[in-house]
Amino acid sequence: MILANILFCDQDDLGQILEVNRASPYPWSERIITRDLLVGDTRLSYIGAFASAGKEKLLGYAVLGDEKGNGLLMNLAVLPAHRRRGFGTQLTVAAAECARDMGFSALALRVRLSNFAALALYGSLGFKIGATLENFYSNGDAAQYMSAKLPLVIAEEMWE
Template identity: 35%
Template sequence: MTIVPMEERHLDDLARLERLCFSRPWSRQALKEELTNPAVCFLVGEEAGEVLGYAGMHCAAGECYVDNVAVFPEARRQGVGRKLMEALLQAAAARGGEFLSLEVRPSNLEALALYRGLGFREVGRRRRFYDDPVEDGLLLTKDLEKEEDPCCS
C-alpha cells in the first residue's frame, strides 16, 4: 500500500467511503474544499490505483485533530487504518503539533484498540456527540515528537 496526499482524483471514492462509514458523511464538495486548506493533511491509502482508505486532520496553534479515518470494508483488518494513523501522527508532529486528538464511539471497539495500540489515551467524554445512534464520544489524545511531514515532502 502507498500513502499519498489526497488529490481530486480520489474524491469520488472518498465520498462513497464516507457514505458507507458515517451517519453524517462528508460530501464530495466538503472533501474538495480541504484540498486547498493549508491547515489540513488528508492522506489516502491506495494499492494499484484503488483507494483502500483515508485519514485526515486539521492542525492549528500546536493542536492537531483527526477529522476522519475510514477504510473500505474489503480492506479492513489488513493494517490500512494503522498505517494511515501512523502517517497522520508523523504529519502532525512535522507540522509542530504538540498532540493529536480524536473522538471515537465507545462501541467502536476495533478503532479503540487501534488508537490505544498507537499510544492514545482517553482524556474525556463528549456527551451525546454522535447520532444515528446517539452515543457519547470518547476524546483520545497522544503527545507528539517532531517528525518529517508526509503531506508536504
C-alpha cells in the same frame, strides 16, 4: 503486513474518497468533503492509503486538522473489504508523522464510545483515554477524547 502507498490526496481523488466515505457507518457530508478537496482547504490534510504505486485504488483515508495547538485526527475510514490488514494503523501513523512535521507535539481525536474497532486501534498505538463527551454526535452518541504525544511509540512486532 502489506504496506500501502501513503500519499496526500487532492481533487483527482475525490471520487474514490467519496466511495470510501459512503462505505463508512459514520459518513461525512459529501458536500463538506467535496468543498475541502475542490476548494483546497489548506487547514486539512486528506491522507490516502493506495493499493499500488499509482493512485488507482484507494483503500482508506485519514483527515488531519488542528485544534487548540494539537494535531487532530478528524476522520479515518478503510473500505470494508480491506479492513483488519493494518491499513487503519498505517493511516493513523502517517497522520501522526504529518502532524509532527507540522510542528505539533500531540495528536488528539474523538471517537464514538461504541466504536470498539477504532478504540482498539488507537489504544494499540498508545493513544490515552481522556474525557467522555456525552451527546457529542448529532444522534446523541457519546464521544471518547483520546490523545497521544508525538512521535508515536510503535511496538516493533506491529510491523511484522
